[in-house]
Amino acid sequence: MSWGWDVSTQDLAWWRHAAIYEIYPRSFADGNGDGEGDLRGVIDRLPYVAGLGVDALWIAPWYPSPMADGGYDVTDHRDIDPRFGTLADAEELLDRAHALGLRVLVDLVVNHTSEQHPWFRQALAAAPGSPARARYFFRDGRGPEGGEPPTNWISAFGGSAWTRTTDPDGSPGQWYLHTFAPEQPDLDWSSPRVAEDVDGVLRFWLDRGVDGFRVDAASAMAKPAGLPDADPALQVAWTPREWADHPQWDTDGVHDIFRRWRRVIDDHPGEQVTVAEAVVKDPERLARYVRPDELHTAFNFTFMHASWDATVLRSVVDDTLASLAPSGAPATWALSSHDEVRPVTRLGRTGGITDPVLGRRRARAAALLTFALPGGVYVYQGDELGLAEVEDLPEHALQDPVYRRTAGRARGRDGCRVPLPWSGHHPPYGFTDGPGAPWLPQPATWSDLTVEAEDGDPGSVLNLYREALRLRRGFRDEPGLVWAGDPSDRVLDFRRGDRLRCVVNLGPTPVDLPGPPTLWSEPGSPDGRLPTDTAAWYVG
Incomplete structure (x- = not known):
């Protein structure tokens, strides 16, 4: 192919x-x-x-x-x-x-900012529904007295994707969304x-x-x-x-x-x-x-x-x-x-x-x-x-x-x-x-x-x-890639035009090569074969 x-x-x-x-x-x-x-x-x-x-x-x-x-x-x-x-x-x-x-x-x-970003500090000081909070995802919680997160979303870093704020009077406030850490509130890109x-x-x-x-x-x-x-x-x-x-x-x-x-x-x-x-x-x-x-x-x-x-x-x-x-x-x-x-x-x-x-x-x-x-x-x-x-x-x-x-x-x-x-x-x-x-x-x-x-x-x-x-500069703009052989042989063998042939042996035994390569990833076998877990380049 x-x-x-x-x-x-x-x-x-x-x-x-x-x-x-x-x-x-x-x-x-x-x-x-x-x-x-x-x-x-x-x-x-x-x-x-x-x-x-x-x-x-x-x-x-x-x-x-x-x-x-x-x-x-x-x-x-x-x-x-x-x-x-x-x-x-x-x-x-x-x-x-x-x-x-x-x-x-x-x-x-810009998916998120720091919780110490001026925008987020302004949002925490502002009232629910304010323009300052509209830059982020602030929502009321679910359940009795809003004690449960607004959704079941999770953080990529573990735990809930929601953290509850504390209002200026010390009472529990709204929740804010963070796809990652709580210190990284998500920005609302609809703003x-x-x-x-x-x-x-x-x-x-x-x-x-x-x-x-x-x-x-x-x-x-x-x-x-x-x-x-x-x-x-x-x-x-x-x-x-x-x-x-x-x-x-x-x-x-x-x-x-x-x-x-x-x-x-x-x-x-x-x-x-x-x-x-x-x-x-x-x-x-x-x-x-x-x-x-x-x-x-x-x-x-x-x-x-x-x-x-x-x-x-x-x-x-x-x-x-x-x-x-x-x-x-x-x-x-x-x-x-x-x-x-x-x-x-x-x-x-x-x-x-x-x-x-x-x-x-x-x-x-x-x-x-x-x-x-x-x-x-x-x-x-x-x-x-x-x-x-x-x-x-x-x-x-x-x-x-x-x-x-x-x-x-x-x-x-x-x-x-x-x-x-x-x-x-x-x-x-x-x-x-x-x-x-x-x-x-x-x-x-x-x-x-x-x-x-x-x-x-x-x-x-x-x-x-x-x-x-250094060698890559000679073939990097060569268009396309053409495979040779079958990957079931546990070898990757392909060409980039006439300027590069790359052979990688991912199998357990050495494989034959057409001649001495331009570059080996490891020193080759004494008989010139490509050892296991080794790659060879032929650069024209």
């Missing part, structure tokens, strides 16, 4: 095949010695990012925030959190990145004041030179009129991709919001891009987010969560390309993010036990597979070093609200957010040179995984990424 489309001027837009590096600023590099990453640290390390061979970077939220949810609880969408720096630092970062040939995407977090203000947020950052937006919680932003109860069978916390037909997730109203944004972005000079965090049930639903008048691209979580199985992966790739073909939108591939278990750990799990050697081998092969597919790719900071999830963080260090909201049943996402190791043989590994300890503790076993250590090792994960991203 083959997938292809006509190449046009639009097809060659930079974002259609870009490699984009995600920076979680609190954990990337500390420039002022307080133990937390900041924009000065990012600026200082921009040459490293450019040297990877990526085209752009995406910076996770840098806005003022109480950090109840890692920066995704925003108090001001037009400023920078003081722990990260200043608006002047952000403008310098944009200038420096652009000078290095890097575009910059920023997070757009014209909300929509108009976010138009202004988009223009504010576009005028400062950002090259696009990653849209947080895109599937959650619209709620149906009347807020009907959900089917109890759908009430599964922290698995919103299972919330198909749920009234608080992936409803048709989200698309009106994105059409409005697209008009704002298209009216601005330049070639800016949007990418949706749209966790939905299947590729067909995802394709709705990237219709020609909506968002440009969307993360492919089905691929990210797919098992290490040739039949499964080939099916995901085929379904993705088929669903996107009618709109002409490019696919967007990623192996992880600041919300996901790192691939070394995820792919190394067998029978509930993680084998880091197996995981790193598979993660190297998965990287070559991902970079070979048509469309854009995202790389999460640290994956290029082969870092594993830190699964033994002490309980007192955990900060993710998922841990608290699930009473410890889920440890949350802190394990993929541990600060990066840059140099040296002991923590803090060059992440900070000040007296402040890293805000999350780093493992004592990372000395061989620092940038410094891997830079000088030709066989390191870092140098594999650099070479793969």
